[in-house]
Amino acid sequence: GENVEQHPSTLSVQEGDSAVIKCTYSDSASNYFPWYKQELGKRPQLIIDIRSNVGEKKDQRIAVTLNKTAKHFSLHITETQPEDSAVYFCAASLAGTASKLTFGTGTRLQVTL
Amino acid sequence: SAVISQKPSRDICQRGTSLTIQCQVDSQVTMMFWYRQQPGQSLTLIATANQGSEATYESGFVIDKFPISRPNLTFSTLTVSNMSPEDSSIYLCSVELGQGADGYTFGSGTRLTVV
Numbered sequence: 190g191e192n193v194e195q196h197p198s199t200l201s202v203q204e205g206d207s208a209v210i211k212c213t214y215s216d217s218a219s220n221y222f223p224w225y226k227q228e229l230g231k232r233p234q235l236i237i238d239i240r241s242n243v244g245e246k247k248d249q250r251i252a253v254t255l256n257k258t259a260k261h262f263s264l265h266i267t268e269t270q271p272e273d274s275a276v277y278f279c280a281a282s283l284a285g286t287a288s289k290l291t292f293g294t295g296t297r298l299q300v301t302l
Numbered sequence: 303s304a305v306i307s308q309k310p311s312r313d314i315c316q317r318g319t320s321l322t323i324q325c326q327v328d329s330q331v332t333m334m335f336w337y338r339q340q341p342g343q344s345l346t347l348i349a350t351a352n353q354g355s356e357a358t359y360e361s362g363f364v365i366d367k368f369p370i371s372r373p374n375l376t377f378s379t380l381t382v383s384n385m386s387p388e389d390s391s392i393y394l395c396s397v398e399l400g401q402g403a404d405g406y407t408f409g410s411g412t413r414l415t416v417v
Binding site for chain 2: 232293
């Protein structure tokens with residue numbers, strides 16, 4: 190089955206700096222890669238996703254890149270703000286088949302003033 | 303986007319008892335999933351709830367411990383049976399809304415404490 194590794198486990202950045210979180214996956218058949226943000230005591234919320242037919246996707250301050258050959262994808266947050274502080278999870282699945290999501294271990298991002 | 307209602311939001315239960323968690327979606331969905339999130343950990347899939355057939359369980363999870371029902375395309379229940387303190391976790395239902403939509407969306411979760 191799919192295995193997703195995520196690094197780093199914790200990340201502290203100063204407000205305004207950029208943050209990068211990296212994930213690798215094992216199943217070359219996976220083709221859907223979402224990122225979730227989970228604030229304390231709340232449900233995971235989808236913040237951006239990418240499918241294997243594109244290499245990069247951007248939404249305002251958030252971008253995701255995908256390298257299918259190397260089987261890794263990354264989340265980039267620019268101009269970080271205190272409200273970006275949360276736990277971020279990457280995931281992978283084979284979309285279109287109602288397939289399950291396999292999650293990474295999570296990254297706790299702390300944005301300091 | 304779909305609205306997912308999950309209840310109860312939290313409960314404190316005695317060991318040896320069972321708790322049934324409900325998940326209601328405001329639109330028909332093909333697949334519903336049940337996840338467990340232990341304190342400070344990632345999300346682990348318990349099972350896929352299939353409408354009209356038995357749930358598909360992941361390695362390490364069994365039907366006797368986590369029976370699941372899926373009577374229609376908008377509703378599912380997860381029961382945590384014969385609970386022990388190790389079952390203390392957050393349990394979340396999730397649905398797939400299809401390509402181009404919200405992807406996989408989660409219910410608000412059930413925080414279970416077993417004493």
